[in-house]
Amino acid sequence: MNVIEVDRACAGYGGEPVLRDISLSLKEGDLAGLLGPNGSGKSTLFRMLGGALKPSSGGVRVMGRDVSSFGASELGRIMAVLPQFTDEPFGFSAFEAACMGRYPHSGRFSALSARDIEAVEEAMALVDVIHLRGRLMNTLSGGERRRVLLAQALAQEPKILLLDEPSAHLDVQHQVELFELLCKVNERGITVLAILHDLNLAAQYLRRILFLKQGAIIADGPPAEVVNGRLIESAFGIRLDVLVREGTDKPSVLYSRAGTSGPAQAPIRIHVICGGGTGRGIMGMLAQQGHELSAGVLNRGDSDEVFARNIGAAVVQAPPFSAIPEEAHAENLRLLRGANLVILCPVPVGPGNLRNLEAVRASQAGGAAIAVLEEAAISDHAGGEATRILREILNNGAARFATKSALADYVRTISPRRECQGAVKN
Amino acid sequence: MKKAAGILAGLALCAAAAALLGVWFGSGSLAAGDKFAALLDPCGESTAHSIIWTLRMPRVLLALLVGGGLAASGCVFQGMLRNPLADPYTLGVSGGAALGAALAIMAGLGRMADAAAVPFFAFAGALISLVLVYAASSRRGFTPSALILGGMVLNFLLSSVIYLLFAFAKSSEIHGAMNWLMGDLGSAPAAALPAAGAMTLAGFCVFMWFSRDLNTLSFGDEKARNLGTPPATARRFLFLSASLVTGACVASAGIIGFVGLIIPHVLRRVAGPDHRVLLPASLLGGAAFLALSDLLARSIPNSISFPEFPVGVVTGIAGGLFLLVLLFSGRTDRFFS
Numbered sequence: 001m002n003v004i005e006v007d008r009a010c011a012g013y014g015g016e017p018v019l020r021d022i023s024l025s026l027k028e029g030d031l032a033g034l035l036g037p038n039g040s041g042k043s044t045l046f047r048m049l050g051g052a053l054k055p056s057s058g059g060v061r062v063m064g065r066d067v068s069s070f071g072a073s074e075l076g077r078i079m080a081v082l083p084q085f086t087d088e089p090f091g092f093s094a095f096e097a098a099c100m101g102r103y104p105h106s107g108r109f110s111a112l113s114a115r116d117i118e119a120v121e122e123a124m125a126l127v128d129v130i131h132l133r134g135r136l137m138n139t140l141s142g143g144e145r146r147r148v149l150l151a152q153a154l155a156q157e158p159k160i161l162l163l164d165e166p167s168a169h170l171d172v173q174h175q176v177e178l179f180e181l182l183c184k185v186n187e188r189g190i191t192v193l194a195i196l197h198d199l200n201l202a203a204q205y206l207r208r209i210l211f212l213k214q215g216a217i218i219a220d221g222p223p224a225e226v227v228n229g230r231l232i233e234s235a236f237g238i239r240l241d242v243l244v245r246e247g248t249d250k251p252s253v254l255y256s257r258a259g260t261s262g263p264a265q266a267p268i269r270i271h272v273i274c275g276g277g278t279g280r281g282i283m284g285m286l287a288q289q290g291h292e293l294s295a296g297v298l299n300r301g302d303s304d305e306v307f308a309r310n311i312g313a314a315v316v317q318a319p320p321f322s323a324i325p326e327e328a329h330a331e332n333l334r335l336l337r338g339a340n341l342v343i344l345c346p347v348p349v350g351p352g353n354l355r356n357l358e359a360v361r362a363s364q365a366g367g368a369a370i371a372v373l374e375e376a377a378i379s380d381h382a383g384g385e386a387t388r389i390l391r392e393i394l395n396n397g398a399a400r401f402a403t404k405s406a407l408a409d410y411v412r413t414i415s416p417r418r419e420c421q422g423a424v425k426n
Numbered sequence: 427m428k429k430a431a432g433i434l435a436g437l438a439l440c441a442a443a444a445a446l447l448g449v450w451f452g453s454g455s456l457a458a459g460d461k462f463a464a465l466l467d468p469c470g471e472s473t474a475h476s477i478i479w480t481l482r483m484p485r486v487l488l489a490l491l492v493g494g495g496l497a498a499s500g501c502v503f504q505g506m507l508r509n510p511l512a513d514p515y516t517l518g519v520s521g522g523a524a525l526g527a528a529l530a531i532m533a534g535l536g537r538m539a540d541a542a543a544v545p546f547f548a549f550a551g552a553l554i555s556l557v558l559v560y561a562a563s564s565r566r567g568f569t570p571s572a573l574i575l576g577g578m579v580l581n582f583l584l585s586s587v588i589y590l591l592f593a594f595a596k597s598s599e600i601h602g603a604m605n606w607l608m609g610d611l612g613s614a615p616a617a618a619l620p621a622a623g624a625m626t627l628a629g630f631c632v633f634m635w636f637s638r639d640l641n642t643l644s645f646g647d648e649k650a651r652n653l654g655t656p657p658a659t660a661r662r663f664l665f666l667s668a669s670l671v672t673g674a675c676v677a678s679a680g681i682i683g684f685v686g687l688i689i690p691h692v693l694r695r696v697a698g699p700d701h702r703v704l705l706p707a708s709l710l711g712g713a714a715f716l717a718l719s720d721l722l723a724r725s726i727p728n729s730i731s732f733p734e735f736p737v738g739v740v741t742g743i744a745g746g747l748f749l750l751v752l753l754f755s756g757r758t759d760r761f762f763s
Contacts, residue, residue: 052651073654081652087508089644091699100642103653108638109702149649156653 001028002064003160003191004049009058011048017056018044020215026160026193031186033202034195036212037236042195043084045212046164049193050081062160076104080158082149084165084195088138094148095133098124101155123154126181142169150178154185161185163194167201179205199253203227211235224249229287230312241288242311246281251310254288267291268414271336271363272308273356274298274345280307282343282373285408287311294335297328297356324355332356336363341414342370343407344393346377349386357389369414370398373407430703433696437710441490444717448486449478451721488619488678489611489720489737490713493685495626495675497712498705499668500686501693502633505640505701506664507570514672514686517577517665518555521584523676526551528588528603532595542615544606545677552673555580560665568661569647609682609738611720618678629671633705636660640701682738684745685712685719692748719744 004026012018018041026032034042047053048060051067060067063078070078080101089097101123102116112120124130127147137145146169153161166182167175179201186192196202202209203223211219211226213235219226228251229242241254270286272279272295280303283293296316298305308315316332318324324332336342336359344360347353364370370393372378380386394400401407450461460474468479496514503512514520530547559576566572592600606613639660642650647657672686689712690704697707719740726735 047648050648050652052648072651072656076652076654079652081648083646083648083652085646086649087644087646089641089699090510091694092641092644096698096700097645100645100653103638103642108635149645152649153652 002026003028003030003062004193005059005061005064006045006049007059007061009048009055009060011044011053011055013044013053018215019048019055021058022215022217023058024210024217024220026191028159028191029186029189030191030193030208031182031206032193032208032210033206034193034210034212035197035199035202035235040212041215042212043164044215046081046083046162046195049162050079051075073104076156076158078158079160079162080153080156082153082161082163082166084168086149088145090138092137093133094129094135094137094140094144094151095120095124097137097148098129098133098151098155101152104156119157120151120155123151124148126154126184127151128177143171143174146170147174147178150181158190160191160193163192165195165197167196167198175201199227199232203251203253223251224306224310227251227253228310228312239290241290243284243288244280244307244310246284249306268340268411269294269338270341270343270411271295271339272313272343272345273347273360274304274343275302275347275353275356277303277307278345278347279304279343282345282404282407283308283311283313285404286411287313289408289411291411294339296332296335297324297353323352329355329359332359333362336360336368337366339363339368341411342368344370344372344375344378344390344398346374348379348381349390350381354382354385354389357386357393361389361393364393364396364398370396371401371407371410372398373401373404375400430697430700434703434706434710437693437707437714441494441710441714441717444714444721445486445490448489448717448721449482452477452482452724484616484619485611485720486717488614488622489717491619491623491626492611492675492679492682493689493716493719494709494713495622495629495671496682496686497689497693497708497715498626498630498633499671499675500712501690501701501705501708502640502664502668503686504690506643506661506668507574508644508646509570509574510691511687512574513683514668514675515581515681515683517573517669518559518580518584519552519577519669519672520676520681521581522551522553522555522558523548523673524551524607524681525584525588525591526554527606527677527680528591531602531606532591532599534599542617545614545618548680549673549677551584552669552676555584556666556669556673559669563665564662567658568665570661573661573665605734605736606680607738608736609680609741610734611679611723611737612734614678622674622678625674626671629667629674630705630709632663632667634702636664637701637705640664640705641699644699680736680738682716682741684738684741685716688745688749689715692752716741 002025006022006024008021008023010017010020036042048055098120099112102112102120127150129147129151132140132144150166167178170178182192183205207222209223209226210217211231218235219231227242229240232240242251243254244251267290269292272283274295275298279295287293293313295308295313297318298315299320300317301320305315316328316335318328342360342363349357360370378390456474461478464470464472464475464478499514503514503516504510526547527544530544535543558580562576563572639655642653642655643657650657690708693707693711694704697703720737723735723737723740
């Protein structure tokens with residue numbers, strides 16, 4: 001069931017609309033992050049979802065009902081909002097502030113019931129602010145105040161939680177705890193949508209990430225599919241390296257100051273022949289060094305294929321469980337010709353992907369530099385043909401590497417002009 | 427809740443005690459026994475009776491009313507503008523009222539015969555400034571900054587106009603106007619009490635209706651909305667009602683300063699920041715404070731400049747000293763934030 005549905009909505013503050021024809025839906029139980037550059041319309045989208053800003057066209061539905069049809073308190077029982085900016089309330093203690101989360105549930109003049117106090121205390125315990133209960137809001141640090149406000153929102157016992165930069169002002173410990181908390185809250189059935197700036201935390205913890213740019217959603221999906229170098233560059237206009245740690249499908253972003261820890265070397269074109277997860281390790285390392293990667297031919301859905309796309313590599317695809325078709329082979333050869341280096345990973349070779357090995361041999365004949373990784377692990381399921389071609393490649397001067405890090409170190413020494421540049425024909 | 431009820435009961439006792447002191451003491455020497463007898467019998471016909479019931483009682487009631495109205499509306503303004511320095515005069519009501527009163531006094535309407543003209547003109551002036559600030563702020567969604575800016579501009583403008591009027595006025599008229607400007611509980615006509623009383627009561631009901639919204643508004647409009655408060659609507663009603671209450675108080679007693687600023691602050695320390703308690707507490711506390719201040723003002727010997735010592739001077743000095751002591755004591759936790 002969709003708890004929030006936005007249907008081709010435009011909204012803004014007079015003049016140019018900030019949100020342009022935006023459509024999205026949040027399913028019950030979603031744990032989603034909204035990312036995007038400053039001024040891309042994230043907070044505006046939140047205001048529209050919270051009913052504070054009316055769309056100039058299109059519609060916003062919450063629990064299937066138009067958001068403007070809700071009574072003031074009614075919406076507060078379904079959806080709790082933690083705004084990016086709140087005023088510093090004077091005189092209220094943390095407990096009194098958290099208690100206001102019960103307002104949508106109670107009458108104007110009614111005192112808190114035992115049930116209300118229970119909900120408030122549970123929320124405060126969840127966010128770890130019980131010990132602050134007697135402190136005045138204006139004596140709390142920015143992070144503490146933020147957490148009290150989160151407790152206030154949780155005390156509303158909402159079905160949907162909208163958080164605008166909940167991790168702002170939080171130290172590392174509390175950032176991590178916040179995300180753990182969001183997961184915990186989400187497990188209780190609360191749909192969470194949070195505006196965030198930390199790509200790494202978002203990719204680690206959230207199940208869905210939406211990228212907003214200039215008032216439009218440019219990507220929407222699980223972190224493994226949407227967080228990649230290409231997307232970051234198109235959203236933020238900067239190049240960052242995205243790695244996927246081995247054994248996970250969670251991308252992480254590496255920040256490095258250009259010129260210090262980044263690649264001193266100019267990026268080179270590298271084509272990787274891999275499959276079945278044999279190439280992701282080395283591709284991750286090389287992507288981190290900033291090289292331009294391509295891979296193929298890979299079956300769609302193969303773990304190397306997914307990984308390569310995630311890090312923004314060009315991938316030549318073939319349909320799943322089938323031999324390499326002619327067009328894919330030709331495309332692969334084209335990419336191989338343009339590469340400064342070709343890496344052959346320890347991939348099992350059968351009749352279906354024998355053409356990849358043939359393509360490597362052909363590119364070597366054309367003058368390409370070949371690096372073979374863990375050649376002993378390359379298994380032959382093609383009746384000796386694979387072994388024969390591999391031996392040929394090795395005899396023709398391919399470099400051998402026993403470990404990925406040795407290969408990565410070797411790549412560091414290559415410049416785009418050296419090695420095979422002369423052999424590139426086009 | 428029990429604590430809140432206790433505080434409110436205590437403040438109500440204070441107000442009652444202040445009222446009793448107000449009618450008990452005054453110029454003219456009455457025997458304690460006569461006063462006691464007169465108090466017990468509202469329908470008596472003795473001298474003590476007429477002094478207490480027709481001279482002192484209306485004045486004390488007016489002091490209670492004006493003090494309570496100013497403190498409660500000051501509390502509303504502080505809450506809705508999210509500004510601890512706001513008072514009932516921040517939004518321009520006093521400027522219009524003062525100009526109206528000054529015009530009436532300088533037109534020679536301030537004499538005893540048609541004393542009702544001064545409150546009437548003052549209230550009309552208050553209404554005009556209210557409409558101006560309302561119009562100036564409504565296009566900006568009644569945001570606190572729009573309201574404050576509109577009110578301050580109007581106050582400056584109108585007070586300058588008053589000084590311009592002074593340039594053309596006779597000194598006796600200036601004296602009369604100055605007296606009014608500093609607060610004067612003694613010259614309101616009899617009709618002012620029920621009129622201002624009804625308006626203050628009605629306004630206070632609106633305050634209480636929105637009391638919880640004042641709590642949520644302190645977190646900013648976005649969170650307030652999420653907690654069930656439509657921010658612009660709440661501020662619109664609060665602005666209108668608090669301005670009318672202030673206008674009624676100012677029209678009947680002139681511009682009495684400091685009550686609306688300091689009483690809510692002091693009581694925020696005692697009763698806590700929840701406006702559902704703080705508003706009635708301010709009403710009672712302001713009433714008690716002004717009744718006592720008036721008693722003090724009446725006991726200061728008359729001078730030539732002032733036929734009666736202006737109560738606004740007493741509240742200013744008493745309130746200012748009290749605030750200074752609090753500031754120096756360093757105990758400003760719930761006080762200024």
